[in-house]
Amino acid sequence: MGWIYLSIAIALELTGTIIMKYSAGFTKLLPSVLMFIFYGLSFTSLNLAVRTLNLSLAYAIWSGLGTLLITLAGYYLFHEVITLRQWICIAIIVIGVIGLKIN
Template identity: 60%
Template sequence: MKKEVNGVGWLFLSMAILLELSGTVSMKLSESFTRVVPSVLMFVFYGASFTSLNYALGYLEVSAVYAIWSGVGIVLIALAGYFIFQERLSLASVLWIGVIVIGVAGLSISNKGH
């Protein structure tokens, strides 16, 4: 049974997204597990992200939570790749990221009507 939505679910979801981003950045910095600290941090961040995601599911619908978590995570890691790691971000990539954002927004809007 879902608890009453009072912002706590959104807080847990936001934390899950930021922790997942931190885990993915740590994965890149670990250089295929050759650097100890980023490798350990990757597991810590991912574990904390899934824990926060699990708590978010106590307040929010699974379809919205997972779509937002994964969609926003994709957008943020693409931006991190561009700004932190100087990775190329083509126009096609930007357009497809836009499609993801539209899809997440559409799913969120459609879930609010139920």
């Protein structure tokens, strides 16, 4: 069940971060409120995930996959430029998360 909660936490964190962009620095009320709701739900799901998963592993996966997914969202949704150096750094993060999972 921990993996399901972790997956939900990642999806909610990704959604909250995308909505953060639409909040325009807290100048738009609805996106600002939704951002806090999604982040709160994400942390709640992460909290439930660490009941059965190691905290270090769960947090590394949550933050690492969140970084990868929000980078892709920025590229596709907001047309942000991603340099080769940034891709290499993200790959290192993903390799690190995989390394933590492999005992």
